[in-house]
Structures are given as structure tokens and as C-alpha cells.
Amino acid sequence: MPITDLPQNLPGTSPDAESGVASGAALGAAIQRFAPPLPLAVAFSGGADSTALLLACAERWPGQVVAIHVHHGLQSAADAFVLQCEKTCAQHAVPLKICRVDARHAPGQSPEDAARQLRYATLIKAATEPWPAQGGVPMPAVRSLALAQHADDQVETLLLALSRGAGVAGLAAMPAQWSRAGLAWYRPLLDLPGQVLRDWLAARGQEWVEDPSNADARYTRNRIRAQLLPALHQAFPQFRATFARSSRHCAEAAELLQEMAQADLGAVGNPPRIAALQALSPARQANVLRHWLRSVHATTPSAAQLDQLLAQVGVCRTRGHRIHLKMGRGFVRRLGSVLDWYN
Numbered sequence: 126m127p128i129t130d131l132p133q134n135l136p137g138t139s140p141d142a143e144s145g146v147a148s149g150a151a152l153g154a155a156i157q158r159f160a161p162p163l164p165l166a167v168a169f170s171g172g173a174d175s176t177a178l179l180l181a182c183a184e185r186w187p188g189q190v191v192a193i194h195v196h197h198g199l200q201s202a203a204d205a206f207v208l209q210c211e212k213t214c215a216q217h218a219v220p221l222k223i224c225r226v227d228a229r230h231a232p233g234q235s236p237e238d239a240a241r242q243l244r245y246a247t248l249i250k251a252a253t254e255p256w257p258a259q260g261g262v263p264m265p266a267v268r269s270l271a272l273a274q275h276a277d278d279q280v281e282t283l284l285l286a287l288s289r290g291a292g293v294a295g296l297a298a299m300p301a302q303w304s305r306a307g308l309a310w311y312r313p314l315l316d317l318p319g320q321v322l323r324d325w326l327a328a329r330g331q332e333w334v335e336d337p338s339n340a341d342a343r344y345t346r347n348r349i350r351a352q353l354l355p356a357l358h359q360a361f362p363q364f365r366a367t368f369a370r371s372s373r374h375c376a377e378a379a380e381l382l383q384e385m386a387q388a389d390l391g392a393v394g395n396p397p398r399i400a401a402l403q404a405l406s407p408a409r410q411a412n413v414l415r416h417w418l419r420s421v422h423a424t425t426p427s428a429a430q431l432d433q434l435l436a437q438v439g440v441c442r443t444r445g446h447r448i449h450l451k452m453g454r455g456f457v458r459r460l461g462s463v464l465d466w467y468n
């Protein structure tokens with residue numbers, strides 16, 4: 126499909142000069158705070174957000190920024206994304222790797238999850254495998270990778286977590302920095318509203334491709350963006366900053382719960398001793414049992430299953446008391462003085 130057949134954003138859509146300057150200052154400040162080990166690879170979809178991130182980084186660290194595009198082979202528009210990525214990278218002399226993958230999901234797996242997991246694995250492989258020399262100069266190994274999610278994406282993630290009834294780990298939303306596969310990963314745009322990125326690109330006459338699925342109201346995330354964010358802006362103009370602060374509080378709380386769960390699992394043992402569990406408060410029992418099931422058995426119980434287990438642990442005072450409950454992908458049963466999980 127020729128690139129012009131896609132809903133593309135062109136210089137004609139420029140915002141006024143004032144918002145162009147304001148967006149430049151906001152993006153500039155975010156990139157100034159960003160200090161990744163170089164060279165840096167940017168996960169580049171060809172959409173507005175990663176186009177802004179790529180160009181801002183390439184300008185800040187010329188010759189030390191590369192781009193990776195994953196062609197998922199899922200949408201007919203995918204070839205047009207590749208063309209746009211190639212055009213942008215050629216214009217700005219940024220080395221680009223295009224990785225073609227088959228991201229069809231397995232039965233029972235969510236299509237978005239399948240595509241995301243494969244995308245992350247592909248980004249790691251592409252970033253860490255050697256890059257061609259640039260102008261005869263060998264390219265050193267990439268040390269960090271940046272993704273372009275912004276403040277609106279963070280709010281959407283938080284609202285989706287709330288709608289599922291998530292605990293503090295889910296409400297922590299997306300981390301701004303972590304390590305994986307020997308790379309430092311970043312989301313340097315989490316403090317910026319998406320509109321700032323679009324204004325910045327439009328003020329510079331920079332094109333990007335609009336993902337047609339972003340307008341599809343069948344996706345909850347798109348409904349949140351189109352309907353909830355404007356209403357939130359009306360009611361709480363500062364919602365991006367305050368929601369982000371709540372997510373950071375939740376991230377801290379989740380870290381503490383994790384540390385406490387590790388210490389408590391050391392104390393109750395693996396498999397957990399029932400008498401040792403009973404010495405803990407119910408909230409700590411729940412925390413350590415959730416951690417045991419997740420970290421040792423790779424399964425997540427529902428809130429109702431965990432409540433049942435806690436109730437059974439609480440009343441397990443006689444030798445003959447039997448425990449046998451469905452728990453995540455398997456079952457928890459009492460074996461003598463301990464709890465046992467099997468499937």
C-alpha cells in the first residue's frame with residue numbers, strides 16, 4: 126500500500142507557534158533528564174510517540190542512537206509503517222533494523238499480549254546483535270533501549286488496572302526504568318502528555334503514521350483515551366501528574382510487599398508450614414502465599430481462592446483437618462504440617 130493511503134500526519138496540521146515552543150521546552154526537559162548508557166536503541170513503531178522520542182534522542186546524541194522496528198505481520202497497514210520508519214531514519218541518518226515476525230497468537234492467548242511478548246524478545250535480539258559499521262566506523266554494542274509510552278498511556282494503564290481490581294503491583298502501572306537481558310530499559314516520556322509530542326512533531330513539519338487500530342472503539346484502551354481522558358481533564362486538570370504520583374506510591378508499596386514476602390517465605394519455609402503461617406497476620410499470610418504461588422509455582426490465585434485458603438489455614442488446628450482447594454492453575458492441599466501445591 127502506498128504510504129499516502131494511510132492516515133498520515135503532515136506539516137499542514139501544525140499547531141500554533143506558542144504550543145510548538147511549549148512542547149519543545151517540555152520534550153527538551155524530559156530528554157535532558159534522560160541519561161541512558163550509550164549507544165541507545167529506540168523501539169520505533171513509526172507512530173507519533175516513538176518518532177518524537179527517536180528524533181529528540183538522535184539530536185541529543187548524534188551517531189549514538191539507532192532504531193528498531195518490528196513488523197508484526199498482523200495488519201495490512203504494517204508495510205506502510207516500515208516505509209515510514211525507513212523514510213524517517215534516512216532523513217535523520219539514524220541506523221534502522223526492520224525485524225519481521227509472525228505475531229499470531231496461540232489459542233487462549235490475548236492477541237495484544239502475544240504481540241507484546243514477541244515484540245520485546247525481538248527488540249532484545251535486534252538491539253544486542255551486532256549493528257553494521259557507520260561510515261566505516263564500527264558501531265559499539267547497544268547498551269540501552271527506550272520505549273515511547275507517555276503520560277496518557279500511563280493513566281490508561283492505571284485505569285485498566287483499577288477496572289480489573291488490581292493490587293498495588295498493578296496500580297504501579299509502567300516503570301520508567303528497569304534492566305532486562307543485559308540492557309537498561311527506559312520510558313523517558315512518561316511525564317509528557319501525548320499531545321506535546323504531536324505538537325512538537327507538527328511544529329517541525331515531521332510526518333508520522335497513525336495506527337488505524339488506535340481509533341477502534343472495541344479496544345478498552347481506545348475508549349479510555351477518547352472518552353475518559355477528556356472528562357478527567359475537565360474534572361481534575363492535573364490528573365496526569367497526580368495519578369502518576371499515586372502510581373509511584375503504589376510502586377514503592379509493591380516493592381515493600383515483595384521484600385516482606387521474600388523474608389516471610391524464608392521464615393515459613395517452602396513448602397509453607399501451617400503453624401508458621403498462623404503466627405503471621407492475615408494480610409502477611411496472603412502476601413506470602415501469593416508470593417509463594419507466583420514465584421515457586423508460576424501461578425496466580427484469584428482473590429476469592431486466596432480468601433478461601435486463608436480461611437482454611439486459620440481454622441486448621443486439628444490433625445485431621447483437610448485442606449484441598451483449587452488455586453490458580455492447580456490445587457493447594459494439606460500434607461501433614463505443610464501446604465503443598467500441585468497440578
Ligand SMILES: Nc1ncnc2c1ncn2[C@@H]1O[C@H](COP(=O)(O)OP(=O)(O)OP(=O)(O)O)[C@@H](O)[C@H]1O
Pocket residue numbers: 167168169170171172173174175176193194195196197244271272273274278336
Ligand atoms: N512495531 C513496533 N516496533 C518497534 N517498537 C514498537 C512497535 N510498536 C510499538 N513499539 C514501541 O512500544 C511503545 C509502546 O507501544 P504502543 O503500541 O503502546 O504505542 P504506540 O501507540 O505504537 O506508540 P507510537 O505512537 O510510537 O506508535 C511505542 O511507543 C514504541 O516505542
